Amino acid sequence: MADLIANDSLALALIKIHFMKRTITMAxxxxxxxxxxxxxxxxxxxFTLKNGMKFLVIEDNSxxxxxxxxxxxxxxxxxxxGITGLSHFFEHMMFNGAKKFGPKMFDQTMxxxxxxxxxxxTENVTVYTNWFPSSATEVIFDLEGxxxxxxxxxxxxxxxxxxxxxxxRSTGLENSPWQLLFQTAQxxxxxxxxxxWPVIGYEDDMKNWKQTDLERYFKTYYAPNNCVTVIxxxxxxxEVKKLAEKYIEPIPAQPAPPKVNxxxxxxxxxxxxxxxxxxxxPYLGIGWHVPEAKHEDYYALTILSDILASGRSSRLYSxxxxxxxxxxxxxxxxxxxxxPTLFIIAAVTAKNINENDLEKAIxxxxxxxxxxxxxxxxxxxxxxxxxxxxxxxxxxxNGKSNNIGTYExxxxxxxxxxxxxxxxxxxxxxxxxxxxxxxxxxxxxxVGVLKSNTEE
Amino acid sequence: MKRIHQLxxxxxxxxxxxxxxxxxxxxxxxxxxxxLKNGLTVYLMEQHEVPVxxxxxxxxxxxxxxxxxxxxxxxxxxxxxxxxxxxxxTKLDEELDFHGASINTFAxxxxxxxxxxxxxxxxxxxxxxxxxxxxxxxxxxxxxDKEKKRLLVSLEQQxxxxxxxxxxYFDKFIYGDHVYGNIVQxxxxxxSPLTVADVKRFYSENYLxxxxxxxxxxxxxxxxxxxxxxxxxxxxxxxxxxQVNLASKPIPVPAKQQVLLINKDDAKETTxxxxxxxxxxxxxxxxxxxxxxxxxxxxxxxMLNDELRVNTxxxxxxxxxxxxxxxxxxxxxxxFTAGKTTESAIDKAIEVLNKxxxxxxxxxxxxxxxxxxxxxxxxxxxxxxxLAGLMTQxxxxxxxxxxxxxxxxxxxxxxxxxxKQIIAKYFxxxxxxxxxxxxxxxxxxxxxxxxxxxxxxxxxxVKKAF
Numbered sequence: 001m002a003d004l005i006a007n008d009s010l011a012l013a014l015i016k017i018h019f020m021k022r023t024i025t026m027a028x029x030x031x032x033x034x035x036x037x038x039x040x041x042x043x044x045x046x047f048t049l050k051n052g053m054k055f056l057v058i059e060d061n062s063x064x065x066x067x068x069x070x071x072x073x074x075x076x077x078x079x080x081x082g083i084t085g086l087s088h089f090f091e092h093m094m095f096n097g098a099k100k101f102g103p104k105m106f107d108q109t110m111x112x113x114x115x116x117x118x119x120x121x122t123e124n125v126t127v128y129t130n131w132f133p134s135s136a137t138e139v140i141f142d143l144e145g146x147x148x149x150x151x152x153x154x155x156x157x158x159x160x161x162x163x164x165x166x167x168x169r170s171t172g173l174e175n176s177p178w179q180l181l182f183q184t185a186q187x188x189x190x191x192x193x194x195x196x197w198p199v200i201g202y203e204d205d206m207k208n209w210k211q212t213d214l215e216r217y218f219k220t221y222y223a224p225n226n227c228v229t230v231i232x233x234x235x236x237x238x239e240v241k242k243l244a245e246k247y248i249e250p251i252p253a254q255p256a257p258p259k260v261n262x263x264x265x266x267x268x269x270x271x272x273x274x275x276x277x278x279x280x281x282p283y284l285g286i287g288w289h290v291p292e293a294k295h296e297d298y299y300a301l302t303i304l305s306d307i308l309a310s311g312r313s314s315r316l317y318s319x320x321x322x323x324x325x326x327x328x329x330x331x332x333x334x335x336x337x338x339x340p341t342l343f344i345i346a347a348v349t350a351k352n353i354n355e356n357d358l359e360k361a362i363x364x365x366x367x368x369x370x371x372x373x374x375x376x377x378x379x380x381x382x383x384x385x386x387x388x389x390x391x392x393x394x395x396x397x398n399g400k401s402n403n404i405g406t407y408e409x410x411x412x413x414x415x416x417x418x419x420x421x422x423x424x425x426x427x428x429x430x431x432x433x434x435x436x437x438x439x440x441x442x443x444x445x446x447v448g449v450l451k452s453n454t455e456e
Numbered sequence: 457m458k459r460i461h462q463l464x465x466x467x468x469x470x471x472x473x474x475x476x477x478x479x480x481x482x483x484x485x486x487x488x489x490x491x492l493k494n495g496l497t498v499y500l501m502e503q504h505e506v507p508v509x510x511x512x513x514x515x516x517x518x519x520x521x522x523x524x525x526x527x528x529x530x531x532x533x534x535x536x537x538x539x540x541x542x543x544x545x546t547k548l549d550e551e552l553d554f555h556g557a558s559i560n561t562f563a564x565x566x567x568x569x570x571x572x573x574x575x576x577x578x579x580x581x582x583x584x585x586x587x588x589x590x591x592x593x594x595x596x597x598x599x600x601d602k603e604k605k606r607l608l609v610s611l612e613q614q615x616x617x618x619x620x621x622x623x624x625y626f627d628k629f630i631y632g633d634h635v636y637g638n639i640v641q642x643x644x645x646x647x648s649p650l651t652v653a654d655v656k657r658f659y660s661e662n663y664l665x666x667x668x669x670x671x672x673x674x675x676x677x678x679x680x681x682x683x684x685x686x687x688x689x690x691x692x693x694x695x696x697x698x699q700v701n702l703a704s705k706p707i708p709v710p711a712k713q714q715v716l717l718i719n720k721d722d723a724k725e726t727t728x729x730x731x732x733x734x735x736x737x738x739x740x741x742x743x744x745x746x747x748x749x750x751x752x753x754x755x756x757x758x759m760l761n762d763e764l765r766v767n768t769x770x771x772x773x774x775x776x777x778x779x780x781x782x783x784x785x786x787x788x789x790x791x792f793t794a795g796k797t798t799e800s801a802i803d804k805a806i807e808v809l810n811k812x813x814x815x816x817x818x819x820x821x822x823x824x825x826x827x828x829x830x831x832x833x834x835x836x837x838x839x840x841x842x843l844a845g846l847m848t849q850x851x852x853x854x855x856x857x858x859x860x861x862x863x864x865x866x867x868x869x870x871x872x873x874x875x876k877q878i879i880a881k882y883f884x885x886x887x888x889x890x891x892x893x894x895x896x897x898x899x900x901x902x903x904x905x906x907x908x909x910x911x912x913x914x915x916x917x918v919k920k921a922f
Contacts, residue, residue, distance in 0.1 A: 062505065063834040064482065104766060107757045112824040114831020116755065133831040163769025171772055171792055174725045175617040278722055280612035311553035313546070321606070322546075328606045351609050381554045388556035388575060391506040395839045 039394045041418040044404060045237045049244060051253040052225025056404055056414055057240050058232040060397050066134040066233025069401040070144065071409045074221035075124040076201075077194040077260050077339065083213050085201015088121040089165050090217055094128065095119075096157040099150035103157055106143055113139045123195050124338045125409060131398065134234035138243055145247030148222060153214045162206065169200045177277050177450050178346070181285045185448030188271045189287050189342055193264035223254030230405040232397040264289070264340065271446040274454045281328070282355040282451035286362065287342035288444045290334065293410040297438070299423050300431040301343060305334045306382045307374050307432065308345065308365070313381075315365050316345065325350050326358045336410035342446075343439065355449055366440045373433035383424060482834045484860040487847065488678055492686060494694050495666030499847040500681050501673040503840040507576040509674035511586060512844035514852050516667035517568035517658070520635040520703050525654060527642015529563040529662075531600075531607065532655045536561045536570075538599035540588035545599050548585065557582045559589060565627075565640060566703065566781055567852060568663075573841060576675040579684070587688040593659070597652045604647065611644050615914050618720060618727035618792070618893035626729045626891045629716045629922050630786055635702045643917045664695040671847035673840040707784045709733055713887050713907040716922055719896035720914040726894035727792040730805055732884030734778045734785035737853040741878060743866040745778060748878045751825040752776055752812055753789060763808050764791060770801045778882075782853065787884060795895055799902045802890075813885055816876055826867050833863060 039058075048054045075087050095117075097103035110117055115132030130140050172179045183198040190196040200206075231240055267289055291297055308316045309332040320327040330347040345362055349355045393399040408414040487501035519529045537559070539545040552559060557574040559582075570590065574582035614620040624639045631637030670689070672681055710733070735745065746754075753760035753776025764774040774791035789809065793801035817825075837843055837860070850856055890906050892899065893914065903909045910922050 063838050065831070065834050104757070104762070108824070111755055111757050111828045114827040116828070116832055131832070131835065133834075136831070160767065160769035164765055164772055167770070167772040167792075167794065170725055170794060171619075174723065174727075174792075175619045177616060277616075279616055281609055312549035313553040318546075318549075322602070325602060325605065328609045348609070348613070351605065377554070381556075384554060384575075385556040388508070388573070391508050392573075395506050395508075396835070397838070398835070 039400065041415050044414060046414075047241055047244070049224065049249045051249060051251055052223075053244075053248055054228045054408070055240065055244055056228070056230045056408060057235065057237050058230075058397075058400050058404065059235060059237060060232055060400065061234045063397070064134055064234050065397065066132060066137060066231060066235045067397055067401050068130040068132075068140055068144070069230045069405050070128040071228045071230070071405045072126045072128075072221060073124075073226050073338075073409065074126050074257070075122050076197060076199045077123050078221065078257070079194060079197070079201075081197070081202075082205060083209060083217075084197040084205045085165070085199070086205075086209060086213060086217055087126055087221075088199055088201065089161070089206070089209060090214065090222075091119045091121045091126050091128075092161045092165060093153060093158070093214065094147055094151060094222075096161060097152050097154055098147040099152065100146040101143060102152075103154060106147060109139065109143060110136075115140060121199055123199060124336075127405070129398075129401075137235055137239070141243040141247040145251065148224065148227075148248070149251040151218055151222070153211065153218065155211060158209075158211065158214065162209070165200070166203070166206055169203065169206065172200070177279055177283050178285070180275055180277060181283050181346075181448050181450045182344070184273055184275055185285050185287055185446050186342065188273050188448070189267070189289065189446035190264050193262050193339065194260060195264070195339065195341070219254065220257050223257070224248060224251050225253040226257055228405060228408050230401040230408075232401040232404075260339065267444055267446070269443050273446075273448050275448065275450040276452070276454040277450055278452050279450065281349040281351060281353070282358075282449055283346070283348055284355055284358060284362075285344060285346040285448040285450075286359070287344045287446045287448075288439050288441075289340055290343040290439050291340050292338055293336040294412060297435050299420075299427050300435040301334055301439070303379065303382050303424075303427055304369075304432050304435060305332045305343065306385060307369070307378055308332050310382070310385060315369070316347075316362065319365055320347060320358065320361055324361060326353050326361050336406060338410070355451065359447065366436060369433060369436045370440065373429050373436075376429060379427070379429050379432070386424065481864055482837070482860070484837070484846075484857040485843070487673075487857075488682070490682070492665065492690055492692075494690065494692050495664075496689055496692060497669040497851055498682075498685055498689075499669065499671040499673075499844075499851070500676075500678050500685075501671070501840075501843055501847065502676065502678055503673050503843065504675050505840075507675045508840065509574050509576050509579055509672060509676055510839075510841040510844040511570070511572040511574075511583075512671045512673075512841075512848040513570040513586075513590065514669050514848040515568040515570075515663055516566075516699060517662035518563050518566040519638040519640040520566055521658070521662050521699070522635075522638050522642075524646065525642075525650060526639045526646040527607070528646075528650060528654055528658050529568060530640050530642060531604070531647065531650060532658045533561045533563040533568045533570075534603060534607075535595055535600055535652070535655050536589050536593045538603065539594040539596045540585075541592035541594065542588060543585065545596060548589075551581070551585060555582060559586055561589065563640060565636060565638065569848070571841070571845070579676060579681075583684060583688060590663070591689070591692055595652045595655050595659070600652045600655065604650065607642070607647055608644055611641060611647065614641070615720075618718075618723065618725070618914075621718075621914065621918075622727055622729060622891060622893050624918055625716060625718055625893075626731060626788065626889070627786070628918050629891055630710060630731060630733070630889050632708045632921060634705060634707050636707065636781060636784065639918055645917055661695075662699065664699070665689070665692040666694050667699065669848050669851035671844045671851075673844040673847070675840075703781070703783045707733070710887055710889055713889070715890040715892065715903045715907045715909045717896055717900060717903045717909050717911045718891070718893045718914050719911060720893055721895065723893065723895045724795055725792050726795055726798040726801070726892055726899055728798075728802065728890065728892040728894075729788050729790050730802070730809075731786050731788040731889045731891070732887065734787040735780050735882060736782060736784050737780040738782075738855070739780070741882070742780070743863065744870050744874060744878050745882055747822075747825050747829050747867055747870055748817070748875055748883075749776060749778060750829055751817055751821055752808075752883070755825075755828055757824075759808050759812065760789065760791075760805065764793075764801060764804055768800070768804060770797050770804060774805065787882070795898050798892075798894065798899045799905070802902070802906065806888075809883070809885075812879055812883060816879060817872070819872055822870070822872055822875055826870065830864050830867050
């Protein structure tokens with residue numbers, strides 16, 4: 001597993017997602033364009049336990065391994081000021097001891113049995129990922145059952161783990177200007193909604209979380225009915241079901257967690273923020289408010305994101321990096337979320353270029369699309385790319401689990417992954433133009449600039 | 457300690473397995489290997505899970521051939537994609553993007569490489585592009601200048617991140633004048649004067665079929681692919697003079713424990729390496745060393761991570777690894793900590809290293825490491841892309857499928873006695889080499905505790921010698 005961020009568009013994604021252990025390249029949900037997918041809906045078998053935990057199982061014996069991905073519907077959006085960063089901290093605490101397996105025993109047992117694990121937290125979800133030889137499947141169920149039902153929140157472990165997450169926060173800020181830039185710009189784009197604070201939390205909140213905060217959080221959100229589990233690999237559906245019934249079903253359901261009621265009020269004017277950091281050239285990040293994954297505009301926006309920045313022939317790279325040489329890098333980010341989110345365009349200014357010129361040039365490219373739309377050739381290009389991305393996803397058991405789980409959680413039904421080809425094929429060049437016009441306005445944008453001299 | 461021992465015995469009993477879990481043995485899928493008349497080695501492996509083809513190419517054109525022109529190998533590899541005989545850069549980019557294909561060119565310390573991915577149905581078109589990129593690059597001067605400008609900004613930007621530069625400093629510090637100390641990405645002063653003439657010369661001297669291999673893994677018929685690759689690459693001319701094997705010169709061994717301190721004025725953390733000379737890739741104990749290193753610093757429950765992260769909360773992560781090249785390598789403990797806990801973290805890391813030598817390891821922890829290494833092995837070779845990369849590694853380091861097929865057996869064969877010998881022989885005890893990136897004003901005094909300190913500024917360039 002790679003433990004370094006390979007490119008900057010992933011760097012952005014990874015900043016918003018905090019990993020438990022080591023950074024791994026995160027694969028996002030991507031759609032298939034084929035009418036006959038290599039992986040079919042019927043390949044996924046499901047069952048739901050009496051306590052509400054839903055299981056999705058994909059039998060795949062290409063390697064003698066399996067995985068288990070648990071998607072909990074809790075993230076930084078469920079927090080409030082005073083406990084920011086708690087979901088992510090909680091993700092750490094899930095490894096620090098339960099009833100049957102005491103502190104450190106979760107990892108030691110899993111690794112003893114040939115397994116490895118990680119976890120990640122976003123604004124929306126906390127996902128636990130286990131990778132193991134399929135012969136160790138029962139051990140994994142035992143470990144998970146133990147910590148879901150009986151996590152022990154030992155004050156000593158709380159203190160040492162607090163140091164760990166403070167280190168995680170600090171090293172992110174130390175090694176990448178993007179962390180500071182996106183945190184700050186996002187904080188300005190969202191004034192009321194919980195996307196306002198970073199997933200890692202505010203440093204002072206991190207230093208002041210209390211035992212009672214943790215205990216209440218666990219009870220509220222770590223309920224089997226608030227979780228979807230996906231298992232792919234060299235397993236048999238019937239055996240998985242038996243293990244789930246043995247180790248997970250006895251865990252009682254909890255009342256549904258509180259809904260997040262806050263809706264960010266409409267942004268009626270451009271917002272701008274500057275940050276000082278000693279950097280070679282200015283960094284630029286611009287976010288526009290766009291809808292959540294379930295919205296009908298999701299597919300067109302996804303295509304627009306790729307039109308703008310996927311590959312060297314993309315609109316932004318070709319114009320800003322290659323032809324005009326205003327930027328050395330440019331990328332976009334737009335992903336799944338439960339609530340309306342941001343569509344981000346980010347770029348690094350070239351040497352001796354004023355970042356205002358780069359910013360203007362970005363808007364010029366957007367205006368072109370708003371006025372003239374995109375070409376049929378470009379649309380076909382993106383569809384071809386999506387297909388290749390899909391193949392990359394389903395080529396690994398980990399890709400399968402992550403994809404299927406993300407669909408189930410963000411789109412409401414894993415089967416939608418297989419309907420996506422049709423949804424994508426339906427998108428026209430006109431649709432892409434329409435969403436560009438609709439969302440990419442001046443008043444809808446928040447602009448962050450990070451540079452060495454903020455006084456000039 | 458005893459409790460843990462008992463608990464683990466309990467776990468073993470509960471699941472009725474032996475101490476050594478017998479996983480289904482992983483075998484490398486069948487492949488073909490042959491050579492063209494010009495010496496190019498070709499590997500073909502059919503994989504039909506998805507209708508995609510992956511290619512990996514390895515070339516003897518790494519940073520060890522840079523000479524004084526640090527960064528030339530890397531820039532030359534990038535420049536391959538600046539246009540070819542029949543395609544301008546723009547056309548090349550458009551073709552690849554339109555088909556959802558990718559071709560990446562890069563250089564590392566010893567070698568240059570190319571990795572490609574394409575839909576099986578596009579193989580004729582994309583493999584032809586790939587051939588032009590390797591055999592008929594145009595090295596367009598305008599594109600080169602633009603690329604160089606971007607690279608210079610990137611080199612400046614790297615200094616914003618301790619993690620991005622520490623490895624280069626460490627290699628220079630420990631390898632000295634040896635070519636393994638060459639900085640792959642280059643330095644501002646060495647990259648600035650480079651021109652396409654330099655690239656063209658580098659290319660003609662080092663991009664040679666007789667020292668290269670191409671591996672293709674994916675959805676194709678071997679007989680067809682053999683014909684296609686042969687026809688595409690047969691015209692590649694052999695080199696006119698043999699390459700000088702600069703890496704085979706003796707690697708200096710550090711004479712004493714010493715410290716390199718790189719000052720970064722706005723650092724809030726200290727990022728550090730503690731290292732020593734390591735091994736070459738073809739070391740007979742390679743697998744055994746991998747297992748022991750896993751225990752020491754190669755997984756979450758490793759001794760290093762357990763102490764530095766879990767027990768003390770000093771860092772988000774600490775690890776160790778052996779970076780093995782053809783003729784030698786390094787051993788490195790790597791971690792970071794808040795500025796104010798610099799001394800605690802460094803002392804802890806040394807303490808754990810000493811513990812490895814004094815207390816060593818026991819049967820249970822060795823069994824755990826063996827199970828882990830075996831359990832995490834198959835996913836490394838799950839995709840055709842991974843398999844293509846493996847085959848070029850096999851060429852480069854001169855091993856074959858027996859390494860993969862015997863891996864589990866070799867892991868199983870590691871006894872506690874042998875593991876203890878491995879520790880004594882390969883893991884350093886003294887003459888440690890420390891490299892720290894942090895705020896000198898706060899940590900210089902601490903650094904001096906560990907040996908004579910050489911201080912440099914992160915904004916300066918990496919020196920030729922320290």
